[in-house]
Amino acid sequence: MKKIFFAAVVTACSMSLLPSAVFAQNAVNAVVVSADPLAFKKDLVDLKEIPQGKPVTVEFEYTNNSDKAVLIKNVQPTCGCTVAAYDKASIPPGKSGKITATYNAAGMGAFSKSLIVEFSDDQKKTLTLKGTVI
Numbered sequence: 001m002k003k004i005f006f007a008a009v010v011t012a013c014s015m016s017l018l019p020s021a022v023f024a025q026n027a028v029n030a031v032v033v034s035a036d037p038l039a040f041k042k043d044l045v046d047l048k049e050i051p052q053g054k055p056v057t058v059e060f061e062y063t064n065n066s067d068k069a070v071l072i073k074n075v076q077p078t079c080g081c082t083v084a085a086y087d088k089a090s091i092p093p094g095k096s097g098k099i100t101a102t103y104n105a106a107g108m109g110a111f112s113k114s115l116i117v118e119f120s121d122d123q124k125k126t127l128t129l130k131g132t133v134i
Helices: 002-028
Strands: 044-050 056-063 072-077 082-085 096-103 109-119 124-133
Touching (some): 044 056, 072 082, 072 096, 082 109, 096 109, 096 124
Parallel strands (some): 044 124
Antiparallel strands (some): 056 096, 082 096, 109 124
């Protein structure tokens, strides 16, 4: 009886160590995700309160901190009430620029609008502007 109890305890203890061994294996096999192609000063702009019916333009400034040129393939607003503008030329290493977004504050209340920035290497970055229309 003691042997059965001892075997059960040993089995239970070894099973409790199994998840940590699996976790350690997963950590070794983790994939490293590359950094954003451009370093943005802000990826969220809080406009606080803005008047209804008056479009507001914000700027998302960036710098290319990589060692190669970066191309913004597209900037897609997630809503028709926001229009984006950006430089279509390649951004050399060390150079800065900006993406502008104009929000048409037609409806009253809180809002949060996003821009999806697509790069030539298929990476994406989300920029957001938010606030309250009064």
